[in-house]
Amino acid sequence: MKFGPGSAANRIALLGWLIYAAATLLLGIAVYFATHAAFSRQIDERIEQATSALLIEYHDDGVGGVQSALDQQGRNRPIGLGTALFDARGARIAGNLAIPLTEPGWRNIVFHDPGEGREQARAQVTVLPGNYRLVVAADLESLETIDHTILAMFGVTVVVLLLLGLAGALLLARYLHRRLAGIEATSSAIVRGDFTRRAGIGTAGDEFDRVALSLNTMLDRIAGLIANLRQVTAGLAHDLRTPLSHLRNHLERMRGGQGQAATGASIDEAVAQADNVLALFDAILRISEVEEGSLRRAFSAVDLSTLVSELGDTLVLLAEDERHFLHVAVGDGIRVQGDRELIAQALTNLVENALRHTPEGSVIGLQVRCDEGGALVTVSDNGPGIPEADHERAQQRFVRLESARSAPGHGLGLSMVRAIAQAHGATFSLGDAGPGLRAEIRFPKRIIA
Amino acid sequence: MRILLAEDDTDTAQFIETSLGELSHVVKSVGTGDAALRIARSESWDVIILDRMLPELDGLTLLKAARSCGVTTPVLMLTALGRIEDRVDGLDAGADDYLVKPFAPSELVARVQALGRRYTQSEIATKLLAGPLELDLIAREIRRDGRLVLLQPRELRLLEVLMRHAGEFVTRAMLLEDVWDFHFDPQTKLIETHMSRLRAKLNEGGLPDLIETVRGSGYRVRAV
Numbered sequence: 001m002k003f004g005p006g007s008a009a010n011r012i013a014l015l016g017w018l019i020y021a022a023a024t025l026l027l028g029i030a031v032y033f034a035t036h037a038a039f040s041r042q043i044d045e046r047i048e049q050a051t052s053a054l055l056i057e058y059h060d061d062g063v064g065g066v067q068s069a070l071d072q073q074g075r076n077r078p079i080g081l082g083t084a085l086f087d088a089r090g091a092r093i094a095g096n097l098a099i100p101l102t103e104p105g106w107r108n109i110v111f112h113d114p115g116e117g118r119e120q121a122r123a124q125v126t127v128l129p130g131n132y133r134l135v136v137a138a139d140l141e142s143l144e145t146i147d148h149t150i151l152a153m154f155g156v157t158v159v160v161l162l163l164l165g166l167a168g169a170l171l172l173a174r175y176l177h178r179r180l181a182g183i184e185a186t187s188s189a190i191v192r193g194d195f196t197r198r199a200g201i202g203t204a205g206d207e208f209d210r211v212a213l214s215l216n217t218m219l220d221r222i223a224g225l226i227a228n229l230r231q232v233t234a235g236l237a238h239d240l241r242t243p244l245s246h247l248r249n250h251l252e253r254m255r256g257g258q259g260q261a262a263t264g265a266s267i268d269e270a271v272a273q274a275d276n277v278l279a280l281f282d283a284i285l286r287i288s289e290v291e292e293g294s295l296r297r298a299f300s301a302v303d304l305s306t307l308v309s310e311l312g313d314t315l316v317l318l319a320e321d322e323r324h325f326l327h328v329a330v331g332d333g334i335r336v337q338g339d340r341e342l343i344a345q346a347l348t349n350l351v352e353n354a355l356r357h358t359p360e361g362s363v364i365g366l367q368v369r370c371d372e373g374g375a376l377v378t379v380s381d382n383g384p385g386i387p388e389a390d391h392e393r394a395q396q397r398f399v400r401l402e403s404a405r406s407a408p409g410h411g412l413g414l415s416m417v418r419a420i421a422q423a424h425g426a427t428f429s430l431g432d433a434g435p436g437l438r439a440e441i442r443f444p445k446r447i448i449a
Numbered sequence: 450m451r452i453l454l455a456e457d458d459t460d461t462a463q464f465i466e467t468s469l470g471e472l473s474h475v476v477k478s479v480g481t482g483d484a485a486l487r488i489a490r491s492e493s494w495d496v497i498i499l500d501r502m503l504p505e506l507d508g509l510t511l512l513k514a515a516r517s518c519g520v521t522t523p524v525l526m527l528t529a530l531g532r533i534e535d536r537v538d539g540l541d542a543g544a545d546d547y548l549v550k551p552f553a554p555s556e557l558v559a560r561v562q563a564l565g566r567r568y569t570q571s572e573i574a575t576k577l578l579a580g581p582l583e584l585d586l587i588a589r590e591i592r593r594d595g596r597l598v599l600l601q602p603r604e605l606r607l608l609e610v611l612m613r614h615a616g617e618f619v620t621r622a623m624l625l626e627d628v629w630d631f632h633f634d635p636q637t638k639l640i641e642t643h644m645s646r647l648r649a650k651l652n653e654g655g656l657p658d659l660i661e662t663v664r665g666s667g668y669r670v671r672a673v
Contacts, residue, residue: 268664271553278551279634282531286633289532298537314603314629317642341632348635355637 009176013169020165028154035150036143040122043138044106047124050081051136055126063132070094081138082111082121088131097121097137109137120144179208183215195223231396232284235411239280247273283412290419295339299424302343304334304375304443308368311344315351315366323360326351331369336443338424346420349413350379350439358383358436374445380438391430417441450495450565454478455485455511456527457504461550465498468554469561482506489515494522495565498557501528501539509542516543523564527552536632555620555666562617579615579670580659582651584608593651593659603628604647608670611660616672618663644668 057065063085070083071094084095092098099111104125113119123137182200189197198219199212250270289295312328319326336343347366354364358381367378386394395414414430421428421441431438452469456462457480466476479485482503489497489511497515501508512524526544528535539547546560577584583592589605591598600608610627611619624640625631644660652658661669 271665279636282634285531286533289534295533298534313601314639314643317646318637318639321638321642321645341630344629344631345633345635348637348639352635352637 007173007177009173009180012176013173016172017162017165017169020169021162024158024161024165028158032147032150032154036147039143039146043122043140043143044124046081047122047136047138050083051124051126051134054083054134054136058128058134063128063130066128066132066134067094070096081136083137084135086133086135095135097135099135099137101133102135104133108140111137113139116141183208183212186212186215186219190219195219195226236280236284239411240277243273243277243280247277280412283416287412287416287419290342290416290423293423295342295423299337299339301335302338302340304336304343304368304377305330305332307340307344308347308366308377311347312366315348319351319355319364322355324355324358325361325363327363327365329365329367329369334368334370334375334448336375336424336426336448338443342420342423346417346441347377347379349417353413353439354379354381354383354437357381362436370448373442374448375443377441377443378438380433380436382433382436385432385435385437386430388432394430395428414439450474450561451493452476452561452565453485453489453492453494453497453522455480455482455489455498455503455508456500457481457502458500461500461527464554465557468558472558472562474561480504482508482511486511486514489520489522490518496561497522497524498561499524499526499544501526501530501535509538512539512542512544525557525560525564533632553620553665555618555663556622559614559618559620559623559667563614563619563623566614566617577609577612577615579612579672582608582612582659582670584612591651593656598650598653600647600650604643604650607643607647608651611668611670615670618667618669620667623667 054066054069057069061068066085070085073081073083073096082095082097084097084099085093086101087093090101092101097111099109102109102123102125104127107123107125109121109123110118111121120140121137122140123135126134126136128134186197186199198216201212201216202209247270250266250273254266254270309328309330312326312330316326316328351364351366354362358364362381362383365378365380367376367380369376395418417439418428424443425446426441426443429440429442431440452474454462454465454476456465456478459480462478462480466478469476477488479488480503483505485497485499485503486506499508499512503511506514508526508528512526515524523545524543525546525548526539527548527550528539529550531549536547536549545564548557548560575586577586581594583595584590584605585592586609589602591600591605591608606628607624610624619627621640622634625634628643629639644662648658648660651660659670661671663669
């Protein structure tokens with residue numbers, strides 16, 4: 001299996017990793033800004049507190065009070081807070097902050113730290129009566145340190161997380177490859193002609209197992225169809241050979257003219273044999289068309305009760321002529337979704353089968369009724385029946401059971417019935433009528449119209 | 450009858466021309482869809498026989514075009530496609546009948562004649578007459594020489610179809626379609642069974658048989 005850029009597994013893994021990386025980065029940025037904002041607010045609060053304390057001094061003792069407070073502070077508490085007081089002319093008259101006169105309000109300023117050189121600071125400049133200006137500033141060095149620490153920590157974490165993510169993505173890609181490789185290997189084997197190969201199915205019952213399972217089911221179905229096709233081709237070849245060679249021999253004899261000149265009767269015989277071959281073709285094509293299932297588009301509501309009653313009237317006469325008895329029993333108002341003509345054909349086939357394969361005097365029942373499972377059409381007889389082991393085989397194309405060899409027919413009747421039943425979503429089954437054969441078409445409830 | 454035949458296969462065309470020519474019908478044969486459409490529109494025909502697969506313009510398209518230009522001539526469509534769906538498509542496109550290749554000449558002749566008659570006979574006839582037979586379509590009663598014959602509905606329908614085509618052969622396939630609405634061959638003696646009962650009832654009392662059977666062609670009721 002390819003492990004390159006064309007691999008969906010790789011793309012999925014890479015995409016997952018990219019999303020993961022983007023999420024990590026976003027989280028880092030959010031943490032950084034949130035922390036930064038919190039610390040900045042804290043610094044601003046400290047400055048505000050100091051400013052209000054100094055304003056209280058001003059309130060109590062005027063400019064002098066502020067001046068002395070600043071002097072005292074400068075001496076006793078060389079903390080991160082710096083202060084300065086300017087007079088109306090702009091000259092610094094108190095405080096430890098060596099800065100020029102600054103505009104009122106919140107400012108970011110630069111001052112000169114005797115120990116560390118130029119430093120960033122945050123300052124609040126308040127105008128006092130008499131145009132004095134009070135500056136309270138806080139060193140931003142601590143904030144920068146915190147920012148740096150967060151960035152460094154975060155940088156390491158991101159690298160670690162991304163590496164972990166990459167490892168996870170690679171593992172995922174490998175896993176996907178491994179799970180898909182089995183399915184691909186099976187398909188390739190099938191393409192090479194090994195039709196017995198099936199995909200391995202794990203125990204987890206996950207998506208991959210389900211895909212493998214459905215692949216196997218599909219392969220089984222295809223194998224069944226191929227077997228069916230082979231059987232049909234073989235059956236067709238066999239069934240066509242017989243009438244065609246009869247026809248050929250017949251024509252040969254007619255040409256020979258040895259007492260068998262081309263009389264009307266012998267020409268009729270040849271035409272009948274040719275018609276037989278054509279009818280066989282028609283029957284096969286019709287079964288194929290029904291099996292295809294595309295006829296379903298034209299399905300409509302069919303009154304099964306009326307259809308079977310009418311058909312019964314005709315078939316009763318047919319049975320009478322063949323010296324059989326046909327009993328028709330039809331429940332009222334049973335309707336299904338389907339094709340009237342196909343259903344008629346299926347029932348005609350079943351009754352015809354019963355007539356053909358039972359001795360004179362046999363009784364055949366044609367019944368339609370509704371039960372909790374849906375609509376049920378039954379054709380039963382009291383003839384010799386079919387051994388249960390042959391029930392399935394009897395429905396296949398061209399299969400003519402030993403007992404039926406002597407009777408006319410192509411062995412397509414029951415496979416046509418089965419195809420018609422399946423096209424309707426109905427089930428066709430053969431059973432024992434004890435004695436005799438019972439053929440059933442069951443229309444499930446959902447197609448009852 | 451004047452018959453327009455649109456068929457590109459020369460063997461089939463010749464075979465059809467011979468079959469219909471023997472009955473002194475005039476057959477004009479064309480090999481392409483374009484030519485067929487042109488002639489179908491410019492001249493008047495009793496029946497058009499149209500192959501579904503024609504060069505230049507296929508039969509279905511041709512037929513739809515002709516019908517939309519107001520050509521009402523009955524059309525028999527010929528096709529190598531025997532599928533149920535194809536028949537439905539053909540009839541939807543405006544064909545009056547549909548015949549799958551290969552077909553017996555008798556089948557073609559019977560269907561062409563039936564199509565040609567369909568438009569000459571009065572559509573609103575309430576009585577059908579054929580020799581001694583008189584069928585009242587409203588009362589659903591049949592009389593032979595004025596005497597009422599009791600028939601089952603299906604037998605009556607069978608006789609009705611034969612009488613509508615009185616004087617011509619009606620094939621098994623046509624009877625299956627018209628009487629039972631079956632477009633498949635049930636491979637049974639369905640028709641024979643009904644026909645023998647119909648005959649028995651019509652000929653009761655040793656009267657001569659009015660329904661003629663020709664193997665391979667079908668059944669016929671004499672017109673007079």
